[in-house]
Amino acid sequence: MEILSSVDLVKKYGFKFTKSLGQNFLTDDSVLDAIVEGAEVDKDDFVIEIGPGVGVLTCRLINKAKSVCAIELDDKLIPILEQELGSCENFELIHGDALKVNFKEIIGDEQSVKVVANLPYYVTTPIISRFLTEGYNFKSLTIMIQKEVAERINGVPRTKAYGALSVFAQYYCDTSIVKRVPAGCFIPQPKVDSIVIKLDKLEKPKVEVDDEKFFFKVVKQAFQMRRKTLWNCMKVLGLEKERLIEAFEEANIDMKRRGETLSIEEFATLANCIYKKTK
Ligand code: SAM
Secondary structure (H helix, E strand, C coil), rough: CCCCCCCHHHHHCCCCCCCCHCCCCCCCCCHHHHHHHHHHHCCCEEEEEEEECCCCHHHHHHHHEEEEEEECHHHHHHHHHHHCCCCCEEEEEEEEECCCHHHHHHHCCCCCCCEEEEEHHHHHHHHHHHHCCHHHHHHHHEEEEEHHHHHHHCCCCCCCCCCHHHHHHHCCCCEEEEEEEEEEHECCCCCCCCCEEEEEEHHHHHHCCHHHHHHHHHHHHHHCCCCCHHHHHHHHCCCCCHHHHHHHHHHHCCCCCCCHCHHHHHHHHHHHHHHHHHC
């Protein structure tokens, strides 16, 4: 199966872009190939694509995967996708909102599920959050997102990019940067550069925590005031001073450190020690 470029398809159908839907279509073949390669799609895979646009990435996925289910919100793109890709037997198109569709139903009893997408920027965080926390059976997310967000997801301690989002994503997944993509690779050109990032879901979270909600509260608190010491950040959790001191001692973490220096393992230890003192 072959398809024209985004530029030619836009011309062919006289397609008019809708800015509010984050429509920046990929025009660079090498980036499209890098996404499919980075996602490691093969003949056993059921691929979910969010936002197929005019279908340039979709077509490549169809050629590699067992089957592809694409979810597109824009009414104007549905007839184009049906015309261009509708004859493929391993392709299903859902006209709907990826923020609302029932992914459990879409996934059904598929065993090797990979999500691949050039995401509209406004859905990035909610989509990642849905996949990481709603318990779907999937192997990986390979997604093109805004550069800064990707760097935060992939952030390591003692860097500016490291924050609550890094710990959140790395609690559930191994993360890696697949490719940096300049704004010139899209029509129309977005204002920012992008990155293709891969999130490989771990079989179980990276660290053991006594209470997930409390763990994420501690992490959020630690980064809320980045320049303050952990002691100052944790004071607001409402624990008695002596008990909080004991928790830091038991965790073997110096309370004068800043949150941005803690590894995910250290955050787990600290959160577990503080949590025990709340009981
Ligand atoms: N995949 C194409 C490409 O790489 O050229 C298009 C990517 S474009 C960045 C994002 C696509 O997501 C657009 O086709 C847009 O209409 C679609 N979209 C926007 N919001 C959506 C939503 N909530 N659910 C599903 N698709 C959405």
